Amino acid sequence: xxxxxxxxxxxxxxxxxxxxxxxxxxxxxxxGCFLVFGFIIRISNIHEYKxxxxxxxxxxxxxxxxxxxxxxxxxxxxxxYRDYYKRP
Numbered sequence: 001x002x003x004x005x006x007x008x009x010x011x012x013x014x015x016x017x018x019x020x021x022x023x024x025x026x027x028x029x030x031x032g033c034f035l036v037f038g039f040i041i042r043i044s045n046i047h048e049y050k051x052x053x054x055x056x057x058x059x060x061x062x063x064x065x066x067x068x069x070x071x072x073x074x075x076x077x078x079x080x081y082r083d084y085y086k087r088p
Contacts (some may be wrong), residue, residue: 015079023072027065034061 038057041050 016076019075019079021070023068023075027068027072030064030068031061036066 013026034057036056038061041053044050045051
């Protein structure tokens with residue numbers, strides 16, 4: 001009986017997969033918070049600081065995406081590297 005691809009990956013490469021899912025959920029949570037913050041800024045009546053706050057908000061989202069992406073790649077490579085040399 002064939003199993004789903006995601007179940008096979010979960011069982012065979014559990015640590016990298018869990019790391020990837022964990023980073024993805026954390027990233028989406030942080031980015032979601034900043035998107036909500038940006039939406040609140042857009043509908044608010046703060047006209048004199050609105051452009052500055054929007055620029056800061058968008059740069060923070062970009063920087064967090066880059067940091068999270070690099071961190072995820074490094075963690076997955078280190079887990080795969082550790083698992084490769086641990087096998088007999």
